[in-house]
Amino acid sequence: MKFLKTATALCALPLLAACASNWDVDGAKMAANDGSAFQKELQSEYSRLAGLERDEGDWADAKLFVGKALAATTGDVEPQMVADRNIPADKVEELAAARNKLTMAYAMGGKVKAPNAAARAQAGYDCWMQEQEENFQPDDIEACKKYFMAGLNDMSGEKAKASDDIIVYFDFNSSMLTDESKGLLVKASMMGRGANAVMVTGHTDTKGNAAYNESLALTRAQAVSDFLKAHGIMGKSIRVGASGESMNAVTTGDEIEEARNRRVVVSFK
Missing domain, CATH: 3.30.1330.60 (OmpA-like domain)
Structure with missing residues (x-):
């Protein structure tokens, strides 16, 4: 995993206790959050992703998502930049376009109008990025992508298409x-x-x-x-x-x- 830039940035955030609880998924989930509805839902979504990666033994990504869950308790957290991961060259354009759609939906007020859907979309996007970098589990890549699309469609007021079985x-x-x-x-x-x-x-x-x-x-x-x-x-x-x-x-x-x-x-x- 190539997360030095992201991990460094997250560890620099206040109230993260110098990343002393890098893999404390329950702590990240239960941390006090007086922020917006979007921040609270994003904390929940990232805590869940952290738990999934911890259970799979992916400690680097568990640490990353715990950090993002905790960061959501103090302010908005941006979806990961494509450049932060080693994405296969033929997938970079698709992921960059997807991130642009997400930020555009945010600019249209999506975080306020549909905070739960907005948080699902962002978590789905970061999950998609993570699985795409690993690039060996196509079903997992597709599942995260569909989760992102469902959240994005709900946030934009569009009817989400039925997912494949x-x-x-x-x-x-x-x-x-x-x-x-x-x-x-x-x-x-x-x-x-x-x-x-x-x-x-x-x-x-x-x-x-x-x-x-x-x-x-x-x-x-x-x-x-x-x-x-x-x-x-x-x-x-x-x-x-x-x-x-x-x-x-x-x-x-x-x-x-x-x-x-x-x-x-x-x-x-």
Whole structure:
């Protein structure tokens, strides 16, 4: 991670205790904030990003986002500059244009008119920048980008487009989330916060009894729902359902094991 300029600037801010609590996510989240609604929401958004990166073992980005959360308690914090990260050359123009759209929306009063959406947009943008610099998890890059776009659209008074579905897969006869699925669902939880409803639908392959598969599909969907709720999605916005073996992604005969059919589909409305 190449954050020397950013980290230095953040450590210079007053009330950050000389960056003594670089990775104190809970402290950043609970720090007193008498600022604007935008500042308070931005503190929450950056604290959440810090927690996600800490849980993934990305200490440099956890430190960065903790610093930005704390900085939000004393004043407005700007979205990161493209030059602050080593962005692939073919992505620089897209990210620079996105940042310009965000600052233009701010100039039009977006922080005051829609502080929650404005904070989501900025957090999504910085998340997008962070994932794009790493440039090895396309699903995570896309999730952060969509979170940014949803916030930007809400702030601008535009109707956000429905996000693409997110699909996680399961081992045979299992409802346990894999590490890969958890990583994807963490990013999905960001997207879901900007959605009106989150549809979670479980599926199985055709191996086994249809009634059993219906139950297994529901158990898988519930496992995904529980994970999303634990990562910030309001339970009242989640709709859990199951189709068992009746709506396969890949058409097979009966009693066939097929990994691509053992899935939960998360849709955003």
